[in-house]
Amino acid sequence: MPENTAWILSVIAVCALCTLFERALPFLLFRGRQVPGPVDYLGRVLPMAIIATLIVYCLRGVDLYTAAGCAPQLIACAVTALLHLWRGSTLLSIAGGTLCCMLLTQFVF
Amino acid sequence: MKKAFRYSLRHSLPILISFIPVGIAYGILMQTAGLNWIWTGACSLFIFAGSLQFLAVSFFAGGVSLVTVAVMALLLNSRHIFYGIPFIEQWRRYGVWRLFLIFALPDEAFSLHCSNRFDEDDAEGKKWSFVFDALLILIYWVALSILGALVCSLIPFDTAGIDFALTALFIVILIEQLKAPGKSALPALIAAVSSGICLLCFGPSGFILPSLMITVLGLIVFRGPISRAEKEGGHA
Incomplete structure (x- = not known):
């Protein structure tokens, strides 16, 4: 048991409550009434936009100025996309892309 | 179930x-x-x-x-x-x-x-x-x-x-x-451009919030073309 248990519990509680609050916010704002047109529109187009943003977020650490800093990730991105366009199997695409990134990181660059 | x-x-x-x-x-x-x-x-x-x-x-x-x-x-x-x-x-x-x-x-x-x-x-x-x-x-x-x-x-x-x-x-x-079917590629394009630019401007630790705000703005601005592309069921 760490000696600052009360503090750790408070941090966990605050983090959990803040996260829950943000996840519940759209449901609280639009409870029991029709979702306004613009919000409904955003709900339809946002998923794709957020996923695209998350891809950039995942790649935020790549260093475009050195080959070792970006090549494994960028090549693995292309491999994942091509595998998926070719076979359309989620598992194969993810496993192939990840393995490619690991091999390039550890043995090539 | x-x-x-x-x-x-x-x-x-x-x-x-x-x-x-x-x-x-x-x-x-x-x-x-x-x-x-x-x-x-x-x-x-x-x-x-x-x-x-x-x-x-x-x-x-x-x-x-x-x-x-x-x-x-x-x-x-x-x-x-x-x-x-x-x-x-x-x-x-x-x-x-x-x-x-x-x-x-x-x-x-x-x-x-x-x-x-x-x-x-x-x-x-x-x-x-x-x-x-x-x-x-x-x-x-x-x-x-x-x-x-x-x-x-x-x-x-x-x-x-x-x-x-x-x-x-x-x-x-x-x-x-x-x-x-019926999805426009524009939302992904807007988000990619916005997050790319914001990553360059704000750096890896702080870009996601401004990027999301600009993306939402872009989606609102381009609502016409995106909705039209979705109705036609094709890619914009």
């Missing part, structure tokens, strides 16, 4: 795989911060937000106020505000399970819910497919982070590069979304 469970088992499998390296890394981090698997499990169960949990490890040492913790948590997870919007109408009929779905809505659950292709005509099965997806990844996340804490020192192989699994997952989901 059985059909939904089988569907969810398969549907959530990529998340399980992407959680293996992240969960283990989280367990290691917590262990080195002096917090054992019970604390790791509690954080994974109650917070259930990967990036915030990693950030929270630095809070546990102290030196910050609870207000700072709250502001950082709200900012880091602000994208979660948007996650519920596509499901407000659909989940309205789900009763108490809606509360669980709202609680268990991290990035990975959101991406699963977006790619849920369970039979639209089977309303009850559809509900359970959402619930099982969320429940399964919650179980995976808690179990794997605990496992990581327990065996962190026993991993014999070099895991460098394995974190790409999450990137690969998002790429696959984006391709699936682009292939879906």
Whole structure:
């Protein structure tokens, strides 16, 4: 048991409550009434936009100025996309892309 | 319900795989911060937000106020505000399970819910497919982070590069979304341009919020062309 248990519990509680609050916010704002047109529109187009943003977020650490800093990730991105366009199997695409990134990181660059 | 469970088992499998390296890394981090698997499990169960949990490890040492913790948590997870919007109408009929779905809505659950292709005509099965997806990844996340804490020192192989699994997952989901009928590619393009520019301007640690704001603005500005492209059922 760490000696600052009360503090750790408070941090966990605050983090959990803040996260829950943000996840519940759209449901609280639009409870029991029709979702306004613009919000409904955003709900339809946002998923794709957020996923695209998350891809950039995942790649935020790549260093475009050195080959070792970006090549494994960028090549693995292309491999994942091509595998998926070719076979359309989620598992194969993810496993192939990840393995490619690991091999390039550890043995090539 | 059985059909939904089988569907969810398969549907959530990529998340399980992407959680293996992240969960283990989280367990290691917590262990080195002096917090054992019970604390790791509690954080994974109650917070259930990967990036915030990693950030929270630095809070546990102290030196910050609870207000700072709250502001950082709200900012880091602000994208979660948007996650519920596509499901407000659909989940309205789900009763108490809606509360669980709202609680268990991290990035990975959101991406699963977006790619849920369970039979639209089977309303009850559809509900359970959402619930099982969320429940399964919650179980995976808690179990794997605990496992990581327990065996962190026993991993014999070099895991460098394995974190790409999450990137690969998002790429696959984006391709699936682009292939879906009646979808315009413009939202993805707007987000990519906006996040690329914001990454250059604000740096890796602070770009996501301004980028999301600009993206929402761009989506509103281009509502006409995007809606037209969706009606024509083609790619813009």
